[in-house]
Amino acid sequence: MKDLLIVEDDPEMQEFYRDMLKGEQFSVTYASDGEEGLKEMKGKKYDLVILDILMENITGDRLFALLRKDKHYKEVPVIMASSLDKQTYQCFQALGKVSFLEKPFTKEMLITEINKYL
Amino acid sequence: MFTYNKDTFLNINKIIFSSLDIREVYQTMSNELSKIIDFDRLTITLITEDNNLYEAFVVQSKTREDTYIKEGDLYPMKDSLMEKVVQSRKPVIVDDTAKSQFATDVFLFKEGIRSRLGFPLVYKGCIMKHQKLFHIDEKKYPIEFKERIIGSINFGSRQKQHYSKKHVDFVSKIAPQLAMAIENTRLFNRIKDAEEKYRNVVESSPDIIFECTSDGKFFLINPSVEKILGYSVHYFYDAGGSILSLCHTDDQGQVLREILQLLHGEKDSLMDFEFRVVHKKGNIVWLSLEAIPIKQDNKIIGIEGFCRDITDRKKLDELKNSLIRDVTHELKTPVAKMEMAIDMYRRSFAIESESAGEKELHLYNLLQNNVSRLKNIIRNVLDISRLESGVERLNISDFTFVELVDQVIHELNPIAIQKGNTITHQIPATIILKADREKMYYLLVNLVGNAIKFTSHGRIEISFMITPYGFEVSVKDTGKGLNEEAIKHAFDKFYKETPSIPGSGIGLAISKNIVELHNGCIWAESGGKGKGAKFTFRLPTCHLMKQST
Numbered sequence: 212m213k214d215l216l217i218v219e220d221d222p223e224m225q226e227f228y229r230d231m232l233k234g235e236q237f238s239v240t241y242a243s244d245g246e247e248g249l250k251e252m253k254g255k256k257y258d259l260v261i262l263d264i265l266m267e268n269i270t271g272d273r274l275f276a277l278l279r280k281d282k283h284y285k286e287v288p289v290i291m292a293s294s295l296d297k298q299t300y301q302c303f304q305a306l307g308k309v310s311f312l313e314k315p316f317t318k319e320m321l322i323t324e325i326n327k328y329l
Numbered sequence: 330m331f332t333y334n335k336d337t338f339l340n341i342n343k344i345i346f347s348s349l350d351i352r353e354v355y356q357t358m359s360n361e362l363s364k365i366i367d368f369d370r371l372t373i374t375l376i377t378e379d380n381n382l383y384e385a386f387v388v389q390s391k392t393r394e395d396t397y398i399k400e401g402d403l404y405p406m407k408d409s410l411m412e413k414v415v416q417s418r419k420p421v422i423v424d425d426t427a428k429s430q431f432a433t434d435v436f437l438f439k440e441g442i443r444s445r446l447g448f449p450l451v452y453k454g455c456i457m458k459h460q461k462l463f464h465i466d467e468k469k470y471p472i473e474f475k476e477r478i479i480g481s482i483n484f485g486s487r488q489k490q491h492y493s494k495k496h497v498d499f500v501s502k503i504a505p506q507l508a509m510a511i512e513n514t515r516l517f518n519r520i521k522d523a524e525e526k527y528r529n530v531v532e533s534s535p536d537i538i539f540e541c542t543s544d545g546k547f548f549l550i551n552p553s554v555e556k557i558l559g560y561s562v563h564y565f566y567d568a569g570g571s572i573l574s575l576c577h578t579d580d581q582g583q584v585l586r587e588i589l590q591l592l593h594g595e596k597d598s599l600m601d602f603e604f605r606v607v608h609k610k611g612n613i614v615w616l617s618l619e620a621i622p623i624k625q626d627n628k629i630i631g632i633e634g635f636c637r638d639i640t641d642r643k644k645l646d647e648l649k650n651s652l653i654r655d656v657t658h659e660l661k662t663p664v665a666k667m668e669m670a671i672d673m674y675r676r677s678f679a680i681e682s683e684s685a686g687e688k689e690l691h692l693y694n695l696l697q698n699n700v701s702r703l704k705n706i707i708r709n710v711l712d713i714s715r716l717e718s719g720v721e722r723l724n725i726s727d728f729t730f731v732e733l734v735d736q737v738i739h740e741l742n743p744i745a746i747q748k749g750n751t752i753t754h755q756i757p758a759t760i761i762l763k764a765d766r767e768k769m770y771y772l773l774v775n776l777v778g779n780a781i782k783f784t785s786h787g788r789i790e791i792s793f794m795i796t797p798y799g800f801e802v803s804v805k806d807t808g809k810g811l812n813e814e815a816i817k818h819a820f821d822k823f824y825k826e827t828p829s830i831p832g833s834g835i836g837l838a839i840s841k842n843i844v845e846l847h848n849g850c851i852w853a854e855s856g857g858k859g860k861g862a863k864f865t866f867r868l869p870t871c872h873l874m875k876q877s878t
Contacts, residue, residue: 221662221666223666224666224669227666227669227670227673230673230676230677231673294661294662294665314662314665314666314669315664315665315666315667315668315669315672316669317669317672318672318676
């Protein structure tokens, strides 16, 4: 089973993820902010990371930049989920294996995005 | 005593016309006059406009200093010598004030005046029906020649029965000139007053008032310019300073274009044209310009108008816009979550399956519709605040216009058909635009979408026209039409004719912004309620590529 890490500081959003991923063949771990997410990733290598962008202490885009510098996470696919416009984060495309999911999204949209990589 | 002397007579005439204000030469004139006619008192009295009063225009008394009739004061016409003179238009002689029927004579008798001669002053000349200070158009304001009695010249003597026909004869020789000089004086004073009023208005105006030639040389600019921009009027008069060179570099092109359009007669006026100017101290000042061309013999020789300092308003606007932007932005997350919750609700209760209850489906649709409406409003508000903030730049590319129009029609046709409407266009296939395609798409979707919204079982027509001022695209429908009020406010943010109309009321405001970003203009026309509407935007030809072959 593939390991997914979802870094999302909004408990309600976490609830949506739980509902959408219910019954799917993934093992999902949740981190409630950037720092916690970073800690999680140091301890274990996940197959895919979903990042919220607007979070306190470490924002998603900053976290993403840190991941791409880490030798273990250089190639790990990342999905950035945010209510910000996609084009705002277009510049990250260059760092590879990243896609953007604009909130709100449906279960189908989320699954399609994940299946692109796994 | 009466001595007629031709030289004295000519001299009097010369004196009368030697000054624009008869009062300035009155003393000299009366000295000359006394060489011919003996008098102890000389007055000129003038009728007021309503004919009920007269003004003691000038008074000269040798008998008393504190004379009853005082210069500059108004007196009732009733029972005065003047009344008789004015009514009869003939000279009136009072031989003995002690026995006179005129009310004024009682007082003059006390001052030692025993006999009098009142002579009518009749003005023979042109009278303008409407007096306007500047630019008198003779076709509009006909000049009339007529005789008009304006007052009288009155002599008084200490002796009884002093005045006779020979005095009358002589006065009749100078009276017409005197009347003309008095009218000139009055006209001169009116012009002086008006000029002073005009100057006061200009000098004290908080706005910059200006007149300049077509090559930008100022022949009028008021002191407000120093308060607003920090440069004194001399900078503009003598140093040849121009407002254009003070403009913010980003706005210079647009300012120049607008002014050239005025000078070339492509526009009749500039209204509320906003641009930025750099103050002498370096800070940005926002000005709103209203201007019209100055014409001479049907040729435009310059422009005149005023500039208002709207910096404070702009700051407030920006504050308001950023507040709207931030609040709207904050709404995005909860609305996104609501939408996701609705989706979760749909899946959890299998709303779309046959087992779901009718009520659940109804509630689901209601939530869904309203959330998507809310989302639309949020997107539109963010769109317009981005457009208004000026950060939005055009992404110009070349594209075949008819393809864009076809795409719009293809997209909107299903809704149009639902309402029984047909959409047609007459766009030549050769037209290639050089514009922001995405924005043009939005603009057309908005205009055609609106036409569909307000039309049922009718026609919607998209047309294209090249005019001397650019090219025009119109969307015309046979729908509900607009009243005058709606035409005026159609492009205002959040304007809706009635609150029940669906939509955020912001689409046309965004459309206007898009057109203005392309340096164009947009307007609405309608024959009135029920007579359809036509929305047209015009863009300069720089957005039109040479027609492809």
